[in-house]
Every structure is written in C-alpha cells, then in structure tokens.
Amino acid sequence: MKGFLRAALAVALGGAASVTAQAGTVIYCGQLVQVEPLKMLERQTIRLSGNRISAVEEGYQSPALEDEVIDLKSATCMPGLMDMHVHLAHEFSAHAYMEDFTLNAVDYGIRAAVNAEKTLMAGFTQVRELADKSFGSSIAVRNAIDKGLVVGPRVIASGQSIATTGGHADLTNGRQRQLMFDVGPTGGVIDGPIEARKAVRQRYKNGADMIKITATGGVLSPAKSGQNPQFMADELAAIVATAHDYGMPVAAHAHGTEGMYRAVEAGVDSVEHGTYMDEKTMKLMKKQGTWMVPTLMAGKWVQDKAETDGFFPEMVRSKAAVIGPLMMDTFTRAYEFGVPIAYGTDTGVSAHGDNGEEFALMVAGGMKPLEAIRSATLNGALLTRTDSELGKLDSGYLADIVAVQDDPRDDITTMERVAFVMKDGVVYKDVVRRD
Structure with a gap:
C-alpha cells in the first residue's frame, strides 16, 4: 500500500x-x-x-x-505521548559538572536538536522543556522544530529556571569565589518580589512559553540541602501573578514539604518531583487542581548512581541516596489520594529516548496501565492547555x-x-x- x-x-x-x-x-x-x-x-x-x-x-x-x-x-x-519534564540540551554523566566550563551555547543547541529527534522517535510528540542553562537552547530548538528545520516534538519551553541566591538553579553554586558572581534576574537568580517580576518578564521577552522555578533545594546541584524552602511567600506570589498575567504557567521543582506547600499556595500549575509531599499539600493540590509530575525515572537513576563510587560529588551523592528511594512511595500515596498526575521523566538526567521507561515505574507504583497512558496524553494536554487540539x-x-x-x-x-x-x-x- x-x-x-x-x-x-x-x-x-x-x-x-x-x-x-x-x-x-x-x-x-x-x-x-x-x-x-x-x-x-x-x-x-x-x-x-x-x-x-x-x-x-x-x-x-x-x-x-x-x-x-x-x-x-x-x-x-x-x-x-507527552513528557512534561525534559532537558533536551543536557544528559547527565560523571563529567557533567565540567561541561559548564567547556561547552558553549551552540554546543547545547546542537545537543538539543539531536535529543529532540530521539524523543520524537520514542513516541513523544509534545514535551515541556523545563529549564536550560545554556541561554536559550530550548527556545532555539523549539523554533527550529516549528519551522521544520529540525525533527522533534512540539516543545513548550521555559528557558532558564528562576532561583534565589544559592538556590538549586543558581549556576554559580560550588564554584571558586571569583566565579561565584551574582547573575541577577536576567540570569535567573532573584531576591525579593521586584527582582522576581523582572525575571519573569525577561523570560517573556526571551520567548519562553512558561516559567520554571526551583521552590526547594535539589539533588544534583552542588549545594548542601536537597529540600529546604528557597523562596519567601512574597517572591512566589510575585512570580506566579506576573507569569499568569502574561499567560505563562508556572512549574515548581520541589522536594521539601514547606517549600512545596508555599509554591502550591501561591498558585503554581505543577509540582515537579514532590518527594516529601505530605497530606496537607496533597489536599491543597487536589483542591486547586495543581498537577504532580512525579519523575520516577530520575529518582531511580540518582539512587542507582549514588551506589557508584566517585560518580557524584559527595555532597550530591548523599542527597541522591536519601531522596531517590522516597519518590516511588510519594507517587503511590499521591495517586491513591487523588492528586492530578501528569507524566514526566526529567529526561536529561537519564538518557534521551528512554522516556517510555516511566510507564513501568508508574504501574509498579500502583497506577493501572491505561491510566498511565492517560497521564501521558490527555493529562499532559490539560496541563499544557493544548487539550482543544491534542491529547x-x-x-x-x-x-x-x-x-x-x-x-x-x-x-x-x-x-x-x-x-x-x-x-x-x-x-x-x-x-x-x-x-
């Protein structure tokens, strides 16, 4: 035929x-x-x-x-299929921390194009690109795909994350003092509601579709805490209100309970990871319709790599060994509680093209197979506000x-x-x- x-x-x-x-x-x-x-x-x-x-x-x-x-x-x-949490320009390895000093924005852009094609061939026709640290590679690859220059999924891009000084997405963490400079709101580091508004508006100016914040500490950043709250309430309120004024949803990376609750209370659209999510937070998320994007693959990956001597810096390894194993249990409790769940992998931590491995982990966590597929189709469309045409x-x-x-x-x-x-x-x- x-x-x-x-x-x-x-x-x-x-x-x-x-x-x-x-x-x-x-x-x-x-x-x-x-x-x-x-x-x-x-x-x-x-x-x-x-x-x-x-x-x-x-x-x-x-x-x-x-x-x-x-x-x-x-x-x-x-x-x-839709993956609500990818990093097309990156793929973690034992030498990933050195790449900040050896790769240029063009290098990251080429990587993003290659990984976009791998993602589409794995069956994912739409993704949220949740934070690049390469000054716009996600926006550039989105535009190239839209113009037919590059093969890949539809990309909903956040550009660089917004963090606070020393926060999970402050790219100067762990550097020697003369390289530990203040990058400011344009570079994604804010302190106070005025800078928060400027950071959002800068991302709008850059062409981002949405906003990504790091509401708590994280695993892979060379900073001590993986779960402390990293924004005050007035900063979160300024980010969410400004983003929503511009029609931009807000995704909140969050592991720790307090920072996660503050972000949900401020009105973020999704919580990424959600490791220490408690019942109080689940109730608020269910009430407000806040989506959980569980990224079980990332939890399993960092847990496995934490057992390999020398793969992570010791500060990172200790966080990965603790947080990784908790993510499956949190997913199961959130699913049973009725928190809205959308499929997301944090691919770029694990290898691009392997995005489909999240399905088996979700089923192992108690979700029925067809429900897992719905989380990666209709639910993703609802979260990205594309449900009138996709999903x-x-x-x-x-x-x-x-x-x-x-x-x-x-x-x-x-x-x-x-x-x-x-x-x-x-x-x-x-x-x-x-x-």
Whole structure:
C-alpha cells in the first residue's frame, strides 16, 4: 500500500525523513486507547483530512479509491505521548559538572536538536522543556522544530529556571569565589518580589512559553540541602501573578514539604518531583487542581548512581541516596489520594529516548496501565492547555498518533518500544510487524 511504502522509505532513510498524510488517509488500528472515557477499543478506523482527524469509526471501514491506507491492525494505537519534564540540551554523566566550563551555547543547541529527534522517535510528540542553562537552547530548538528545520516534538519551553541566591538553579553554586558572581534576574537568580517580576518578564521577552522555578533545594546541584524552602511567600506570589498575567504557567521543582506547600499556595500549575509531599499539600493540590509530575525515572537513576563510587560529588551523592528511594512511595500515596498526575521523566538526567521507561515505574507504583497512558496524553494536554487540539484521538484533533506492537495492559514495557509515530499528520517512524 502506498502509505506504508512511503513510511517504510522514511524509516530506511534514517528516521529524519518523513511522510505527510494525504487528504483521505485511513489508519486501521487493531486496538485503540480511548482516553475519555478511558477504555480500550477494538478494530477501529481513523480517518484523516490533511493533518487532522476527521473521524474515528468502529470496525475497519472501506477506504475511498484515492485514500492512503496505513495498516496498524496488529498494533495498539493511542494519542501522541507527552513528557512534561525534559532537558533536551543536557544528559547527565560523571563529567557533567565540567561541561559548564567547556561547552558553549551552540554546543547545547546542537545537543538539543539531536535529543529532540530521539524523543520524537520514542513516541513523544509534545514535551515541556523545563529549564536550560545554556541561554536559550530550548527556545532555539523549539523554533527550529516549528519551522521544520529540525525533527522533534512540539516543545513548550521555559528557558532558564528562576532561583534565589544559592538556590538549586543558581549556576554559580560550588564554584571558586571569583566565579561565584551574582547573575541577577536576567540570569535567573532573584531576591525579593521586584527582582522576581523582572525575571519573569525577561523570560517573556526571551520567548519562553512558561516559567520554571526551583521552590526547594535539589539533588544534583552542588549545594548542601536537597529540600529546604528557597523562596519567601512574597517572591512566589510575585512570580506566579506576573507569569499568569502574561499567560505563562508556572512549574515548581520541589522536594521539601514547606517549600512545596508555599509554591502550591501561591498558585503554581505543577509540582515537579514532590518527594516529601505530605497530606496537607496533597489536599491543597487536589483542591486547586495543581498537577504532580512525579519523575520516577530520575529518582531511580540518582539512587542507582549514588551506589557508584566517585560518580557524584559527595555532597550530591548523599542527597541522591536519601531522596531517590522516597519518590516511588510519594507517587503511590499521591495517586491513591487523588492528586492530578501528569507524566514526566526529567529526561536529561537519564538518557534521551528512554522516556517510555516511566510507564513501568508508574504501574509498579500502583497506577493501572491505561491510566498511565492517560497521564501521558490527555493529562499532559490539560496541563499544557493544548487539550482543544491534542491529547485524544477524536474528530477535529491534530493527527498525533503513536502505536505499540503489544497490548500495554498485558505488558506495559511495550511503551518503551513505540513502533509507529505520526506527528501533525506526518509519519516519522513505522516499524510495525505486519503479516
């Protein structure tokens, strides 16, 4: 069939080549994950008109004479996946701390472009790029993808994080004194509500889509505490109010309880990690509709690396050994409590392209497989305010469609081996087994 042959050619050419769905494209799905209401459908036909879904029909409906046909009868189809926490320009390693002194912004931009393609080939058609420390690489790669210069997912970019002096995202932490300068609000370090407003407005000026703050200490920064609160209430209020005035959501990195609660109380849109989340915070998040992005992969990764002598500086290793193992338990409690959860991995800590490994961890933490898929589709669209066009397979929605070879209800690890990727009506990957 013409559609399949074109898709096969795209894969043969190395993945960056693509196939544009023609007006009148028909996709046959052996199974289809319907995310609202949540259930698995059998034997479905998806009709496309250009880059949008025109209909989803029960059974394998006959194509018109001129229709392109894509046969996914042996596969399980679902909406394009979304990762709410990635760092495209970075990938942690034992020498990562030296890269601040050896790499330039251009180097980070090239890395971001390479990793964007890996992310799309893993089935993730939209991501939130939550903080680059390379002065705009995330914004540059977003623009290049939008213009068709680079292959990758839709990128919702925050630019550099906002921190306080000595906070988790203060990039001068751990340096010798003459390099431990005050970078100020433009560089993402603020003290007081006036500087907080300036930092938000600077990111708006830079072209960011959203704001990322480090509400508490973190694991991988060379600073003593991994959980202390790092903003005062007036600073958080200034950030959130200013960001929301500009239509920019706010994501809050947070491990410790007090700083997390302050951020939720101030009105942030999501909490990233949430390691020491207590019931008081869960109640407030549930009441306000604040999303949790659990990043279980990052917790497991830092826990594993903390056992390798010399991989982390001792200050980092001690934090990783404590915080990493707690994240799964917090996820389970938050899920059972009913906190809204959106899929996110913190990829860039772990390797790019492995984003799908979070699914198995979420299921191990008690979430049902289809609920985990919904967290990476509809929930991601709701969090990013793109749910009018993305997050489900329905008439009028953009044609972001992925497929796996097996039934994720039986083997959730099939989500680590996405076999078919279409973004915006364009086929980028098709390695589905066909008889």
